[in-house]
Amino acid sequence: xxxxxxxxxxxxxxxxxxxxxxxxxxxxxxxxxxxxxxxxxxxxxxxxxxxxxxxxxxxxxxxxxxxxxxxxxxxxxxxxxxxxxxxxxxxxxxxxxxxxxxxxxxxxxxxxxxxxxxxxxxxxxxxxxxxxxxxxxxxxxxxxxxxxxxxxxxxxxxxxxxxxxxxxxxxxxxxxxxxxxxxxxx
Numbered sequence: 001x002x003x004x005x006x007x008x009x010x011x012x013x014x015x016x017x018x019x020x021x022x023x024x025x026x027x028x029x030x031x032x033x034x035x036x037x038x039x040x041x042x043x044x045x046x047x048x049x050x051x052x053x054x055x056x057x058x059x060x061x062x063x064x065x066x067x068x069x070x071x072x073x074x075x076x077x078x079x080x081x082x083x084x085x086x087x088x089x090x091x092x093x094x095x096x097x098x099x100x101x102x103x104x105x106x107x108x109x110x111x112x113x114x115x116x117x118x119x120x121x122x123x124x125x126x127x128x129x130x131x132x133x134x135x136x137x138x139x140x141x142x143x144x145x146x147x148x149x150x151x152x153x154x155x156x157x158x159x160x161x162x163x164x165x166x167x168x169x170x171x172x173x174x175x176x177x178x179x180x181x182x183x184x185x186x
Contacts, residue, residue: 005023005069006065007019008020008022008023009023009060009063009065009069012057012060013060013061013063017057020057020060023069024053024056024073027069027070027073027074028049030146031049031052031073031074031077032045032046032049033145033146034074034077034078034081034141034142034145034146035048035049035052035077035080035081037141037145037146038078038081038082038085038137038138038141039081039084039085040126040129040130044084044088047084048077048080048081048084049077051080052073052076052077052080055076055080056072056073056076059076067155071152071155071156074156075156075157075158078138078156078157081138082134082138085134086134121182124179124182125175125179127178128174128175128178128179129141129175131174131175131178132171132174132175135157135167136167136168136170136171136174137171138157139153139157139164139167139168139171140168140171140172140175142156143168150164150165150168
């Protein structure tokens with residue numbers, strides 16, 4: 001944890017909103033992308049992002065410097081994302097609604113110029129990610145889409161590194177199986 005970060009945490013713990021804003025400004029883009037990857041819905045991601053920051057602000061007085069601020073904030077966002085996914089599943093089941101629109105990977109202008117085949121592959125990956133359990137999806141997103149290391153994921157999810165490796169292995173296996181129809185057989 002950097003010295004300035006400790007200062008901003010202490011200021012924010014005393015109610016300084018500007019200090020909190022400065023504190024989260026270094027993490028906000030990566031945090032939003034992680035939430036968006038986990039939820040596959042831009043609007044839900046915006047809602048959960050706001051909920052995560054609000055929860056972090058209100059719980060900051062309880063922050064005990066036992067982990068880095070980034071780990072603590074990411075853990076809050078993961079929990080909020082998982083709660084939203086559970087809520088969405090219950091809502092879909094109760095209302096018998098159509099399957100959620102998979103638009104979690106918003107394409108930038110540069111990506112829009114990519115080939116139709118690459119776009120199709122992304123769509124297939126989004127569909128395949130939906131087949132993973134919540135834990136598998138979370139571990140896969142954190143590792144392969146957010147670039148976290150195994151140890152960091154274990155710390156974030158408060159599970160053993162071996163469990164992370166096993167979950168990641170099973171997630172990759174399931175994704176390979178789900179996407180096997182895309183492989184060219186020679």
